[in-house]
Amino acid sequence: xxxxxxxxxxxxxxxxxxxxxxxxxxxxxLEDGExxxxxxxxxxxxxxxxxxPGEMVSDMQKAVNVRxxxxxxxxxxxxxxxxxxxxxxxxxxxxxxxxxxxWIYKKLAEQPVLVSDARPExxxxxxxxxxxxxxxxxxxxxxxxxxxxxxxxxxxxxxxKLPEPYLIDSIQYINDGTKLGFLIDTISKRSKYLVKGxxxxxxxxxxxxxxxxxTLRNLGYYYFRPEYIEYLADSLITPHxxxxxxxxxxxxxxxxxxxxRVGDVYTYVLRRSTKNPGVPDTIETDKGKLIVYRPxxxxxNVIPSCITFRKGRIFSVWNMDRTQERLSRLGMFSNIQxxxxxxxxxxxxxxxxxYITCQFDRPMxxxxxxxxxxxxxxxxxxxxxxxxxxxxxxxxxxxxxxxxNANYEWxxxxxRGSIFNSYEFGVTGSLAFPRLLxxxxxxxxxxxxxxxxxxxxxxxxxxxxxxxxADFHAGINYExxxxxxxxxxxxxxxxxxxxxMHTTEAFDSVMAANPAVALSFQSQYxxxxxYTYTLDKFLEREKINGINFxxxxxxAGNVFDGIYSLCGVKGEKHLFGTPFSQFVKGQAQLVYSxxxxxxxxxxxxxxxxxxxxxxxxxxxxxxxSEQFYIGGANSIRAFTVRSLGPGSYRPPTxxxxxxxxxxxxxxxELNTEYRFPIVSILHGAVFLDAGNIWLLENDxxxxxxxxxxxxxxxxxxxxxxxxxxVDIGMLVLRGDxxxxxxxxxxxxxxxxxxxxxxxxxxxxxxxxxPF
Numbered sequence: 001x002x003x004x005x006x007x008x009x010x011x012x013x014x015x016x017x018x019x020x021x022x023x024x025x026x027x028x029x030l031e032d033g034e035x036x037x038x039x040x041x042x043x044x045x046x047x048x049x050x051x052x053p054g055e056m057v058s059d060m061q062k063a064v065n066v067r068x069x070x071x072x073x074x075x076x077x078x079x080x081x082x083x084x085x086x087x088x089x090x091x092x093x094x095x096x097x098x099x100x101x102x103w104i105y106k107k108l109a110e111q112p113v114l115v116s117d118a119r120p121e122x123x124x125x126x127x128x129x130x131x132x133x134x135x136x137x138x139x140x141x142x143x144x145x146x147x148x149x150x151x152x153x154x155x156x157x158x159x160x161k162l163p164e165p166y167l168i169d170s171i172q173y174i175n176d177g178t179k180l181g182f183l184i185d186t187i188s189k190r191s192k193y194l195v196k197g198x199x200x201x202x203x204x205x206x207x208x209x210x211x212x213x214x215t216l217r218n219l220g221y222y223y224f225r226p227e228y229i230e231y232l233a234d235s236l237i238t239p240h241x242x243x244x245x246x247x248x249x250x251x252x253x254x255x256x257x258x259x260x261r262v263g264d265v266y267t268y269v270l271r272r273s274t275k276n277p278g279v280p281d282t283i284e285t286d287k288g289k290l291i292v293y294r295p296x297x298x299x300x301n302v303i304p305s306c307i308t309f310r311k312g313r314i315f316s317v318w319n320m321d322r323t324q325e326r327l328s329r330l331g332m333f334s335n336i337q338x339x340x341x342x343x344x345x346x347x348x349x350x351x352x353x354x355y356i357t358c359q360f361d362r363p364m365x366x367x368x369x370x371x372x373x374x375x376x377x378x379x380x381x382x383x384x385x386x387x388x389x390x391x392x393x394x395x396x397x398x399x400x401x402x403x404x405n406a407n408y409e410w411x412x413x414x415x416r417g418s419i420f421n422s423y424e425f426g427v428t429g430s431l432a433f434p435r436l437l438x439x440x441x442x443x444x445x446x447x448x449x450x451x452x453x454x455x456x457x458x459x460x461x462x463x464x465x466x467x468x469x470a471d472f473h474a475g476i477n478y479e480x481x482x483x484x485x486x487x488x489x490x491x492x493x494x495x496x497x498x499x500x501m502h503t504t505e506a507f508d509s510v511m512a513a514n515p516a517v518a519l520s521f522q523s524q525y526x527x528x529x530x531y532t533y534t535l536d537k538f539l540e541r542e543k544i545n546g547i548n549f550x551x552x553x554x555x556a557g558n559v560f561d562g563i564y565s566l567c568g569v570k571g572e573k574h575l576f577g578t579p580f581s582q583f584v585k586g587q588a589q590l591v592y593s594x595x596x597x598x599x600x601x602x603x604x605x606x607x608x609x610x611x612x613x614x615x616x617x618x619x620x621x622x623x624x625s626e627q628f629y630i631g632g633a634n635s636i637r638a639f640t641v642r643s644l645g646p647g648s649y650r651p652p653t654x655x656x657x658x659x660x661x662x663x664x665x666x667x668x669e670l671n672t673e674y675r676f677p678i679v680s681i682l683h684g685a686v687f688l689d690a691g692n693i694w695l696l697e698n699d700x701x702x703x704x705x706x707x708x709x710x711x712x713x714x715x716x717x718x719x720x721x722x723x724x725x726v727d728i729g730m731l732v733l734r735g736d737x738x739x740x741x742x743x744x745x746x747x748x749x750x751x752x753x754x755x756x757x758x759x760x761x762x763x764x765x766x767x768x769x770p771f
Contacts, residue, residue, distance in 0.1 A: 026069075026084050026087035026088055026091055026112075027091075027150065027152040027153065028091050028092075029090070029091050029112075030112070030114075030152055034114050034116070034152070035114060035115045035116075035145065035147075035151075035152055035153065035154050036069055036087075036112055036113070036114065036115070036152060036153045036154070037066070037068050037069060037113045037114055037115045037117060037118050037154070037155075037156070038068055038069060038080060038153050038154060038155045039068040039079075039080055039155050039156075040064055040065070040066065040068075040118070040155060040156040040157070040158060041146075041155060041156075041157050041158070042057075042060060042061060042064055042158045042160070043157065043158065043159045043160065044057055044060065044160045044162065045159070045160065045161045045162060046162045047162060047163055047164045050162070050164060050165070052162060053134065053199075054597050054598060054599065054600075055598055055599040056130065056131075056134045058599055058600070059130050060127055060130055060131075060160070063123060063126045063127060063130060064120075064123045064126070064127065064156075064158055066113075066117070066118040066123075067113065068080050068113055069084060069086075069087055069110070069112060069113045070083065070084040070085070070086055070087060070110070085108050086108055086109055086110030087110060087112055089104055089105055089108040089109040089110075090105075090109040090110055090111060090112065093105040093109065115145065115154055115156060118156060120143040120156050120158070121143075123143070123156075123158065124141050124142065124143055124158070127141045127158065127160055128141050131160065131162065133201065133202035133203065134165070134199070134200075134201050134202070134203075135165040135166040135167070135199045135200035135201055135242070136162045136163060136165050136166075137163070137166055137235065138163050139160060139161065139162050139163060140160070140161045141158065141159070141160045141161075142158075142159050143156055143157060143158050143159070144156075144157045144159070145157070164240065165199045165200070166199070166200045166235060166240055166241060166242050167196075167197055167198065167199055167200065167240075167241055167242070168194070168195070168196055168197065168198050168199075168200055168241070168242055168244055169196065169237070169238045169241035169242060169243055170196065170237075170238075170243045170244065171188075171194055171196065171244045171245075171246070172243070172244070172245040172246070173185040173188060173189070173246050174246060174247060174248060179259070180216075180221065180248075180257055180259075181248070183215075183216060183219065183221075184212055184216070184229070184246065184248070185246070187211065187212045187215050187216075188208065188212065188246055191208045191211065193205075193207070193208055194208055194244070194246075200233070200242045200244075205231050206226075209226045209229045209231075210226045212226070212229055213225055213226040213228070213229070214317075217316075217317040218316045218317055218318045219259065219314060219316070220259035220260045220261065220314040220315050220316070221256065221257075221258070221259055221260075222260050222315055222317065222340060222352060223253070223255040223256040223258075224256045225256065227249065228248060228249050228251075228252045228256060229246065229247075229248070229249070230246075230247050230248070230249050231244060231245070231246060231247075232244070232245040232247060233245075255342070258350050259314070259350075260314075260315045260342075260350050260351060260352045261312055261313060261314055261315055261349060261350070261351050261352070262309050262310060262311050262312060262313050262314075262315050262351065262352065262354065263311065263343040263351030263352055263353040263354070264288055264289070264311065264343070264351075264353045264354075265287060265288025265289070265307065265309055265311070265353070265354045265356070266288060266289050266291065266353065266354070266355050266356065267287075267288060267289070267290050267291065267303050267307070267356040267357075267358070268291045268293075268355070268356065268357045268358070269290070269291065269292045269293065269296060269298060269303065269358050269359075269360070270293055270357065270358065270359045270360065271293050271296055271359075271360055272334070272359065272360045272361065272362065277293055278293035278294050278295060278296065279293065279294050280292070280293055280294075281293070281294050283300060285300070285301075285303075285304045286304060287303075287304040287307040287309065287310075288304075288307070288309075288311070288354075290303055290304070296360065297392060297394075297395040298392075298395050298396075299394070299395045299396040301396075302330070302395070302396045302397055302434075303327075303358070305435070306323060306326035306327045306330070307323050307356075308322045308323050308326070309323065309354060315340070315352045320338055320340070320354075323338070323356070324336055324338055326448075326449060327356075327358060329434070329448075329449045330391075330392075330397035330434055330449070331361075331391045331392075331397065331399060332360060332361060332363075332391050332392040332397050333358045333359060333360060333361055334359055334360070334361035334362075335357075335358070335359040336356070336357070336358050336359075337356070337357045338354065338355070338356050338357075339354070339355045340352045340353070340354055340355075341353050341354075341355065360392075361391065363390055363391055363392050364388065364389070364390055364391075365388070365389045365390075365391060366386075366387065366388050366389075367385070367386070367387040367388075367389075368384075368385070368386055368387075369383075369384070369385040369386075370382070370383070370384050370385075382407070382408060383405070383406065383407040383408075384404075384405065384406050384407075385403065385404070385405045386403070386404045386405075387401060387402065387403040387404070388401070388402050388403075389401040389402075393431070396433070396434070396435075397433075397434040398431060398432065398433050398434070399430075399431070399432040400429075400430075400431050401429065401430050401431075401432070402427065402428075402429045403427070403428050403429075403430075404425075404426070404427045405424075405425065405426055405427075405428075406423070406424070406425040406426075407423065407424045407425070408422075408423040409422055409423070422461070422462060422463045422464065423462050424459065424460065424461045424462070425459070425460055426457060426458055426459030426460065426471075427457060427458060428455060428456070428457030428458075429455065429456050429457065430453055430454065430455040430456075431453070431454045431455075432451055432452070432453040432454075433451065433452045433453075434449045434450070434451060435449075435450055435451075435452065436450045436451075436452055436478055436480055437452040438452065438478055448480075448481040450478075450479065450480040450481065451478075451479045451480075452476070452477070452478055452479075453476070453477045453479070454475075454476050454477075455473075455474065455475055455476075455477070456473075456474045457472075457473050457474075458470070458471065458472050458473075459471040463507075465504055465506060465507075466503070466504055466506060466507040467500060467501075467502060467503045467504065467507050467521075468500075468501045468502040469498065469499070469500055469501065469521075470498070470499040470501050471496065471497070471498055471499075471625075472496070472497040472499075473494065473495065473496040473497070474494070474495055475491055475492075475493060475494030475495065475528075476491070476492050476493055476494075477489065477490070477491045477492070477494075478490040478491075478492060484537075485535055485536055485537035486533070486534065486535055487532075487533075487534040487536070488531070488532070488533060488534075489531070489532040489534075490530075490531050490532075491528065491529060491530040491531070492529065493527070493528075493529060494526075494527075494528045494529070494530070495525065495526070495527050495528075496525070496526040496527075496528070496625075497523075497524075497525050497526075497578075498523060498524055498526065498623065498625070499523045500521055500522065500523050513701060514661060514699075514701040514702070515701070516620075516621050516699045516701065516702075517624070517661060517663075517701075519619075519620055519621040520621045520622065520623055520624035520627065520663075521624050522579075523578055524578060524579050524580060524581050524619075524623065525575045525576075525578055525579070525580040525581065526556050526557075526580070526581045526623055526625075526626070527556060527557055527559065527560050527575075527580055527581075528554055528555070528556045529554070529555055529556075529559070530552060530553065530554040530555070531552070531553050532550065532551070532552040533549075533550070533551050533552075534548070534549070534550045535547065535548070535549045535550075536548045536549075542598065543595065544594070544595045544598065545592075545593070545594055545595075546592070546593040547590065547591065547592055547593070548589075548590070548591040548593075549588075549589070549590050549591075550588070550589045551586070551587070551588040551589075552585075552586065552587050552588075553584075553585075553586050554584070554585040554586070554626075555583075555584050555585075556580075556581050556582060556583050556584075556585075556626075557580050557581055557582030557583065557617065557618055557619070558582065558584075558617075560573070560575065560580055560582075561573060561582055561617050561618055572618060573618050579618060579619075580618060581615070581618070581619045581622075581623050581626075582615065582616060582617040582618040582619045583613060583614060583615040583616065583619055583622045583623070583626065584613070584614055584616075585611070585612070585613035585614075585622070585626060586611065586612055586613075587609070587610070587611035587612075587667075588609070588610055588611070589607065589608070589609045589610075589771075590607070590608045590609075591605065591606070591607045591771050592605070592606050592607075593605045600677070601675070601676070601677045601683070602674075602675070602676045602677070603674070603675045603676075604672065604673075604674055604675075605672070605673050605675060605771070606670075606671065606672040606673075607669065607670070607671040607672075607771040608669070608670055609667070609668070609669040609670075609671075609691075610667065610668050610669075611628055611666070611667040612665065612666045612667075612696065613626060613627065613628070613665045613666075613696075614665065614696060615665075622665055624663065627663035627664060627665060628663060628664050628665065628666070628667035628693045629641065629642045629645075629662060629663050629664075629693065630642075630644050630645060630667060630669065630691060630692060630693050630717075631643050631644050632764065633734075633736065633764035633765070633766035633770065634766065634770045634771065635669060635689070635691070635770075636669070636671075636689040636690070636691055636717055636719050636738075637687065637689055637719060637721055637723075637736045637738035637762065637764055637770070638689065638717075638718075638719020638720065638721060638738030638739055638740035638741070638760065638761075638762050639717060639719060639738070639740060639743075639762060640762055642662045642663070643662065644662065644692055644693065644717050644743075644744065645662055645663075645664055645692050645693035645694065645705070645744070646662065646663070646664035646692075646693050646694050646695045646702060646705035646706075647664075647692065647693075647694050647695065647702075647704045647705040647706060647707070647708070647711070647715050647744065648704035648705075648711065648714070648715055648744045648745050648746070649661070649662075649702040649703060649704045649705040649745065650745035650746075661701075661702055662693075663693065664693030664694050664695050664705065665694070665695055665696045665697070666693065666694040666695070666696050666707050667691070667692075667693045667694075668691050668692065668716075669689070669690075669691035670689070670690045670691055670716075671687065671688070671689045671690075671691075671770070671771060672687065672688050673685050673686070673687040673688075673770070673771075674686045674687070675725075678724075681726055681727050681728055682724065682725070682726060683724070683725040683726075683727050684722070684723065684724055684725070685722065685723040685724075685725065685736070686720075686721075686722055686723075687720065687721055687722075687723065687736070687738075688718075688719075688720045689718070689719050689720070689721075689738070690716050690717065690718045690719075691716060691717060692715050692716055692717050692744055694706060694707035694715070695707065704745075714744065715744040716742075716744065717740070717742060717743055717744050718740075718741040718742040719738050719739060719740045719741055719742075719762075720738070720739055720741060721736055721737050721738035721739050722736075722737055723735060723736035723737065725769070731767065732767065732768050732769055733765075733767060734764075734765070734766045734767065734768065734769065734770070735763070735764070735765050735766075736763070736764045736766070736770075737761065737762075737763050738761065738762045738763070738764070739760050739761055740755040740759075740760040740761075740762070741753055741755065741760075742754060742755070743755055
């Protein structure tokens with residue numbers, strides 16, 4: 001006992017309690033008639049041939065779920081653990097004790113939760129109300145107590161016996177001859193729920209009522225509210241059916257019955273300083289009056305380009321939302337307020353004037369991000385990203401940004417002494433305009449802001465024992481939305497210059513053994529054009545099935561090659577004395593998401609990714625930076641980055657820098673993942689990944705690397721695994737444990753499952769979902 005420090009005594013005592021507490025009494029302080037609450041069970045028994053709706057059963061579960069004694073703190077507040085430490089401390093100690101006993105009581109003691117605290121008789125009435133609201137009139141709900149060996153401990157068993165649900169038999173609409181009544185009737189008839197034969201459900205009626213109000217507010221009835229719609233239900237006309245009537249409430253004010261048009265629009269642009277508001281400058285525009293408090297740096301057409309209202313048109317709340325969103329995306333205002341005011345309520349053609357108030361934010365914004373990254377290829381090191389942005393450079397919402405990034409990493413593990421440490425640093429400057437500096441023939445929508453970005457940057461990558469590589473790049477990019485769910489990105493021109501500044505004998509020996517890889521590392525220009533199409537949408541309003549499709553096509557060197565050919569230049573062509581690369585590359589990805597249970601976050605998400613690249617003309621190989629690789633946190637998670645392919649090729653085990661070879665010109669990935677909630681922000685996943693990379697041209701130095709139909713299926717790596725995610729909305733922290741099932745390379749066995757158990761695991765930490 002001499003080696004046990006005093007600070008360890010409470011910890012050791014708590015551990016001992018875990019083993020002995022289950023055998024001690026936790027009911028000694030209960031009064032007569034008091035029973036410990038040990039959780040609940042809900043039994044729902046629908047009528048023969050019927051199935052209880054999943055959302056209704058979920059609501060019933062929530063209504064009766066009461067926190068029991070000794071719940072699991074990090075798993076679920078409704079699931080009990082077998083060690084009632086808190087109850088034991090409450091029963092066998094007291095708050096007046098001092099020393100160790102007092103510490104244990106204060107830290108561990110929990111008051112018992114009794115069956116009476118769960119109030120099962122009240123929960124029964126709540127269940128009956130939920131069933132009535134879902135059309136199960138006349139349901140029988142009861143509860144009973146189930147005790148074990150100790151009669152002072154019990155679980156509450158709720159039993160709900162459901163009759164056949166009541167269905168909607170007939171629907172009577174307003175039909176009063178007014179325009180408002182006609183619109184309400186039209187919207188109601190278009191609803192998927194208000195249909196004869198549908199199950200009566202109060203929640204669904206509320207959804208329809210809200211939809212009617214929202215639609216009317218976008219049709220000029222700005223003051224209309226959902227509570228102005230009433231439903232009268234009669235279940236006595238037809239047996240086991242409901243006759244429904246839609247009507248207007250008696251208390252609908254006159255303002256809510258009137259349809260408004262857009263009157264005058266006033267936009268006030270205030271300075272950030274409230275002590276010195278400045279001098280108002282009124283400017284007449286085609287979108288109303290613009291009042292800018294000077295001095296302020298603001299171009300005349302910036303605010304009008306964000307306003308979607310037109311004087312004299314029907315007033316729409318949707319236009320208010322669009323206008324506010326577009327003004328917010330400029331990034332130059334800290335506060336945006338909008339208010340609609342009746343201009344003349346007595347007019348036959350009433351108008352609403354719109355007042356918009358925008359207050360400038362700080363023009364300069366600085367960000368600092370520090371991190372320590374641990375990569376799946378056993379590299380560890382700190383990183384730093386420093387950025388400075390001017391959010392209103394020329395008074396038109398332009399963003400001028402400069403970002404500096406630096407990373408240093410070293411290899412951990414057994415071979416850390418034989419592998420180089422490395423560092424990277426770079427700086428990138430960009431100027432983004434919230435509009436397209438492009439011909440007007442490009443079709444775009446006013447729903448979203450369109451951006452033109454000009455960038456210029458430089459990066460240095462240093463591998464001390466192998467090489468130092470410099471990368472210089474400049475380009476211009478367009479981004480626009482032709483529709484709500486479609487995003488187009490066009491890189492009109494991007495010029496990259498890769499310069500191999502320094503190499504070592506070790507690196508030169510690797511390149512000499514593999515000429516194809518050596519060519520991809522040579523100093524060269526990469527003049528590129530690329531186009532990316534993205535479609536992201538759900539197929540129905542209930543958001544059950546969603547798709548995300550992204551396709552990118554990239555070409556390099558063709559424009560330069562054409563110009564040189566017209567000038568009569570033959571053979572290898574150079575730009576400023578350095579050859580330029582010529583290739584074409586394409587990649588497509590389809591992600592399909594399926595919600596398995598309505599009203600829950602249970603999803604089955606699958607991805608198919610395919611890509612190919614081909615060099616020709618002025619190049620023999622695709623540049624190393626443009627080739628494909630596979631494995632890692634966002635790919636096949638049972639394998640580390642650059643540890644697969646191409647094909648069945650595997651670098652010799654004594655080649656510690658073999659990952660240079662593990663790139664390809666064809667890529668295929670297949671992923672599927674079941675995502676489910678555990679508790680609160682903690683989510684789980686079970687996944688299955690398959691895929692590989694290949695070479696489209698044979699490389700003798702990498703046998704088995706070429707794409708071949710006969711060996712295609714066996715060349716697909718296969719892995720599975722489980723994962724945990726902490727999803728706080730804006731940020732997702734992810735940990736995935738992958739288990740390799742099949743490796744495409746020979747691993748000492750001819751069996752399909754050819755990975756030894758102890759070598760089959762790979763763990764990845766990442767931010768965001770993998771796809």
